[in-house]
Amino acid sequence: MMFAGKRVFVTGAATGIGRATAEYLADEGARVLGAGLDGEEGKALAGRYGEGQLIFRECDLTREEEVQSAVTAATERLGGLDAIVNCAGIYPTGKRLEDVSDAEWEKTIAVNLTAIFRVCRATLPLLRAAGGGSIVNIASVHADATVPGVPAYAATKAAVVGLSRQMALDYAVDRIRVNAVLVGSVATRMTLDGLEAAGGADALGLSFEPNRIARIANPSEIASAIGFLISDAASFVTGSAMQVDGGLLARLL
Ligand SMILES: NC(=O)c1ccc[n+]([C@@H]2O[C@H](COP(=O)([O-])OP(=O)(O)OC[C@H]3O[C@@H](n4cnc5c(N)ncnc54)[C@H](O)[C@@H]3O)[C@@H](O)[C@H]2O)c1
Numbered sequence: 001m002m003f004a005g006k007r008v009f010v011t012g013a014a015t016g017i018g019r020a021t022a023e024y025l026a027d028e029g030a031r032v033l034g035a036g037l038d039g040e041e042g043k044a045l046a047g048r049y050g051e052g053q054l055i056f057r058e059c060d061l062t063r064e065e066e067v068q069s070a071v072t073a074a075t076e077r078l079g080g081l082d083a084i085v086n087c088a089g090i091y092p093t094g095k096r097l098e099d100v101s102d103a104e105w106e107k108t109i110a111v112n113l114t115a116i117f118r119v120c121r122a123t124l125p126l127l128r129a130a131g132g133g134s135i136v137n138i139a140s141v142h143a144d145a146t147v148p149g150v151p152a153y154a155a156t157k158a159a160v161v162g163l164s165r166q167m168a169l170d171y172a173v174d175r176i177r178v179n180a181v182l183v184g185s186v187a188t189r190m191t192l193d194g195l196e197a198a199g200g201a202d203a204l205g206l207s208f209e210p211n212r213i214a215r216i217a218n219p220s221e222i223a224s225a226i227g228f229l230i231s232d233a234a235s236f237v238t239g240s241a242m243q244v245d246g247g248l249l250a251r252l253l
Contacts, residue, residue: 001029002231007078007130009071009123010034011061011115012088014042016188017138020219021085021226026054028227033074035059036088052077061088061115062107071122081126083134083230086116090153091190093197097151105152112156116163124171132175136229137164139180141245147204161241168239177238179229184245185216213247 003025010025012018013034019041022034026049034042034056042056057073059066074081090111092104116137127133140157142150164180171178185191185206198204207215225244228234243249 002227004029006030006082006230007074007080008032008083008085008230009074009081009119010085010087011119012036012138013056014038014045016087016190017183017186017219017222017226018085018087019045020223021087022054024220024223024227025230031078033057033070033078035061035070061119062110064118067115067118067122071119071126074123075126080130081123081133082130083136084119084123084127085136085138085226085230086119087138087226088115089138089190091194092150092152093194094149095151096149100152108152108156112153113159113163116160120167124174124176127176128174133177134230134234135164135167135176135178136226137178137180138226139164139182139241141182141184141243141248143180143182143241144249164241165239172238177229177234179234179237179239180241181222181225181229182241182243182245182249183222184214184243184248186219186222187216188219191216214251215246217244217246 008025008030010018010022010032013022014036015038022032026032032054039058046054046056055077057070059070061067092108137160139160142154143157143161146154161180164178168178195201201207222244
């Protein structure tokens with residue numbers, strides 16, 4: 001039980017990477033409060049675990065009052081927090097910058113960046129009260145190298161890396177580690193929808209084959225890396241942007 005005694009707040013926990021992370025942590029003994037949209041999936045997930053092991057709270061993290069009430073629920077149900085995984089995100093594609101409306105731009109910033117700011121602001125006092133903790137912010141390979149048609153997404157994921165590094169400096173004094181993860185392609189609805197729109201994995205130079213560089217990962221392969229960053233084994237890892245991408249960023253062509 002690698003995470004026995006840890007109390008973890010996971011955003012985007014109903015689906016994809018957030019769900020795999022919530023499951024991995026709960027299976028290894030953590031008590032998890034998952035927050036996010038997709039309430040039906042979230043409730044079904046929580047229903048598979050015992051009372052208090054994995055709780056799901058439906059909320060829109062772009063709304064300050066909903067962030068506050070999810071964090072209050074974590075305090076009441078878990079008695080505090082030791083780690084945060086900011087995984088909720090959206091991936092709007094297919095538009096160059098001049099075709100992006102103010103509303104689309106602002107929504108992407110609100111979900112992918114401002115929600116992390118709000119969740120961290122609300123939960124930092126709890127981590128400090130616990131004597132320290134770990135924050136893992138899910139960025140993307142798009143922070144370092146990107147593709148056409150995703151200006152808002154690429155901007156937010158680079159900003160998540162910058163924010164994580166900066167927070168690592170300010171909160172070391174409280175024994176709070178902050179890291180970003182540059183995630184490659186993962187088989188979640190976000191990727192599968194994008195692949196369909198782009199004409200399949202081959203069209204993007206991606207593959208599901210296990211022996212290929214830049215293959216498409218199973219969400220559990222990201223969850224275990226997030227788990228490492230939460231664990232005490234990562235006690236000297238902070239301010240990092242950890243690539244978990246199957247070699248995608250290493251490949252020139
Ligand atoms: N799938 C990939 O290939 C990939 C690659 C790099 C980075 N990522 C990042 O991983 C994270 C998880 O994505 P995923 O692939 O699991 O896709 P996903 O669509 O399954 O998960 C996204 C989650 O975010 C939640 N969410 C969206 N808007 C929200 C809001 N306003 N309030 C609360 N929750 C909200 C959704 O409910 C959903 O559970 C995202 O930050 C994404 O950018 C994914």
